[in-house]
Amino acid sequence: MENQHSVIGAKIKSMRETKGLSIEEIAERSGLSVEQIQSIETDQNLPSLGPLIKVARALGVRLGTFMDDSDALGPVVTRAADREKQSTISFSNGAADARRHMEYHPLAQQKAGRHMEPFIIDINPEETPEYQLSAHEGEEFIYVMQGEVEIVYGKDTYSLNEGDSIFYDSIVKHHVHGAPGKSAKILAVVYIPF
Secondary structure, rough: OOHHHHHHHHHHHHHHHOOOOOOOOHHHHHHHHHHHHHHHHOOOOOOOOOHHHHHHHHHOHHHHHOOOOOOOOOOOOHHHHHHHHOOOEEEOOHHHHHHHHEEEEEOOOOOOOHHHHHOOOEEOOOOOOOOOOEEEOOOEEEEEEEEEEEEOOOOOEEEEOOOEEEEOOOOOOEEEEEEEOOEHHHEEEEEEOO
């Protein structure tokens, strides 16, 4: 299954260059370091959604612009069989060794002008997860399809099992990961006002 890291990094670099912006300007506008921007553009590390949202805002585009395949204006149907054939997007958990702990299966890549990003996410097990909390504008909804997940939200940690869901404001620092040593599959919908 093809991975989209280089596609996203290349799109970000292309958009930045088209707009005549330097890496330093994007770093300043996004609040990220020059090294983080370079790492994203060169496919060394695809961070969690929070930093990507900051880059999107710095470029004046929707987050979905980095993942778009085409521009369908009507409804977009993603069949289960087709979803398995589509490329996935893996994000690191913010750890120094940039392990890929989540595989995102976008469900609406073809929908133009969207403000919600729906994903099926496979969370790979980690015995001792190291993660960094992130915050961004918007809201998130998570429904646990399989397994058990933990959501750190501010100072609280919520454990969710199969069939459980959570809806929260993503402006509060948060992190989603599997329970220690366990894998999980979730439906996640991220809303980002533009």
